[in-house]
Amino acid sequence: MNTADLGLPVDVPSTALFTDQYELTMLRAALKSGTADRRSVFEVFTRRLPDGRRYGVVAGIGRVLDAVENFRFDGGVLEFLREQAIVDAPTLDWLAGYRFSGDIWGYPEGEVYFPGSPILRVEGSFGECVLLETVILSILNHDSAIAAAASRMSAAxxxxxxxxxxxxxxxxxxxxxxxxxxxxxxxxxxxxxxxxxxxxxxxxxxxxxxxxxxxxxxxxxxxxxxxxxxxxxxxxxxxxxxxxxxxxxxxxxxxxxxxxxxxxxxxxxxxxxxxxxxxxxxxxxxxxxxxxxxxxxxxxxxxxxxxxxxxxxxxxxxGSGHPTCSMVYKLVARAESAEPKAPLVPVAKKSLGGKTSVGGRKWAARRTDADGVAEAEVVGTGPVPAELAGRQLLVELLKGGEVVAREPLEAARDRHEAARAGLPMSAMQLSRGEAVIPTEYA
CATH class of the missing domain: 3.20.20.70 (Aldolase class I)
Structure with a gap:
């Protein structure tokens, strides 16, 4: 992958340092405790839309896939981590062979989203998934904010x-x-x-x-x-x-x-x-x-x-006053042990101040009325109701570490036009308001 395709300077060898230090220190501790290999599920979502906005726009998915492909710890990066004593020798050895080998599902680029929508789902070992948090959020928060502003301007x-x-x-x-x-x-x-x-x-x-x-x-x-x-x-x-x-x-x-x-x-x-x-x-x-x-x-x-x-x-x-979408990347399920077939256990943050999340590996579908107009974003962890089976929103983006859903930018542009057209007419109002459809948990 040519780094120029990522919008990076040509002398930047990878996206591996587009991360926060605590992700590496968590990895270091997890490797030492024996939990780094536990199968885990992380999800990207936002608890609320930017103040006054009625819908969000998913943008940056293509750039996320490029960034995950290019997430490599080469010699220069490893030497920096060693010199700064950010991680220990066993962690350096682990990072030297890092290649994301898990699966990523998500809303396709250009789709609209609402509070609680599982915009991206990252599955793999805890160690390989936790490292991707910052670069994924950096791309999605920025690009989706710009796309949402652009959509409002386009409608106007x-x-x-x-x-x-x-x-x-x-x-x-x-x-x-x-x-x-x-x-x-x-x-x-x-x-x-x-x-x-x-x-x-x-x-x-x-x-x-x-x-x-x-x-x-x-x-x-x-x-x-x-x-x-x-x-x-x-x-x-x-x-x-x-x-x-x-x-x-x-x-x-x-x-x-x-x-x-x-x-x-x-x-x-x-x-x-x-x-x-x-x-x-x-x-x-x-x-x-x-x-x-x-x-x-x-x-x-x-x-x-x-x-x-x-x-x-x-x-x-x-972002026309909202330069970020406040998306977060949270662990929602993890295996009971490091055994490959160990069952997943839902986990969720329960802190005060509204910063809670819903545990469990989720699906999402958009329910429509008789005229095909969206009336609810339905998010669940159990079986998908039969009436929603054909309206699921997440698609497979990366399987076993390999990208399976790369597409032309025009496809994302066309998808957004269609998705916006499927919203209630009030979505196009520029006056301040709540999300144009509710999010329901099944």
Whole structure:
């Protein structure tokens, strides 16, 4: 596996150190006590949705599979652990041969989820499963938060395309993951070339205000851009006077000008004025793209405006106020002993303050009404009711350490569109609310 596929710097040999130290110290103690080989089941879930959100979006599954495949303790990593005295010699020997050999089931990427949904289930020995906690949560919490924000923005856009352009507002590697998650959530393209290169997401981009300011006049800047990129390009028209810029843009590019971009001011008012001016100049097919600190609420407020596309940056890559999904990775069952066929025993955290969990290896299904609209997320540990057997949500992702469910990113994007369409209409409301369907335990 090429580390570039993971969005990692080329000099990072593996994902093994994308972990918290206590996972290694737990492993060390478990090896010493003889419990590291006990068959265990861990599950990823969230106890609640981010405040005010009505559904969540599963994103990052493909990146999780890549990370698990690349979770290796090579010589440099082992030497670091030895020098820092993080683990002892027997643990180092165990880590040197680490390869995850268990099974992973989960919600497929793009699916929606709710409180208590077993989004990912990791099964294997305690030792091999516990090490994956941090890297799995790091990916799922980040990517699912971005995808959820993207989904809300996509719903608010009402079919108008959205451009992800937040690379300069977050960490350079997080930007690549954010572009991927945004694409799953409904965005059409990205400005980030690394995301285009690694994941095949369509990329777009023309010019910024600096290009206009570089030239002696705005006319010179537009002339240079059209000469280079053609009349189908997008010209940025709010560096100086918008009305004058639109007039100049059409004079230079002709009525076949591809688009104009507005990046400041009262976007609703300016968009109407620009549309009227373009039409009067005969550029009826020229599109209007708006940017400038948009979020789902700003996009919704422009629903009646003659806007053809939106560019979104900061609010998207920060989850529009919710940069994490608060997912957790909890042990829910473990074998009575290290014997391969020892029965599983449900276990669960019972601490105060609402940080409890439900023990047992779980299945999940979505019950629908007569019209096929979701009405409940059903989670259980016993037999699956016959009426829900065909509606189970978890799919096998990795079996015996081998990935069995790798898929194109387009599949996740299409799945999310279908999953969102199957929710009650109130799921699309931007007002604060509870989960749009309840979670029931069977």
């Amino acid at each position: 856009a009402g079919g108008r395309p959205l451009i992800e352009m937040g690379a300069r507002r977050t960490h350079e590697l997080a930007a690549v993951a954010a572009a991927r998650a945004a694409y799953v959530g409904g965005f059409a393209s990205t400005s980030d070339l690394a995301a285009g290169f690694r994941y095949g997401i369509p990329t777009v981009g023309t010019s910024a205000h600096a290009f206009t300011l570089l030239h002696d006049t705005e006319r010179d800047a537009f002339t240079a851009q059209v000469a280079s990129l053609g009349s189908g390009t997008t010209l940025l028209v709010d560096t100086y006077d918008v009305a004058e810029a639109v007039r100049t843009a059409v004079e230079i590019a002709g009525t076949g000008l591809g688009a104009v971009r507005i990046d400041s001011g009262d976007l609703l008012l300016v968009a109407h004025r620009v549309r009227q001016q373009l039409d009067e100049l005969g550029a009826t097919g020229t599109r209007i793209v708006v940017t400038s600190d948009l979020d789902e609420y700003a996009i919704a407020s422009l629903a009646a405006a003659p806007v053809d596309a939106y560019g979104v940056g900061t609010q998207l890559v920060t």
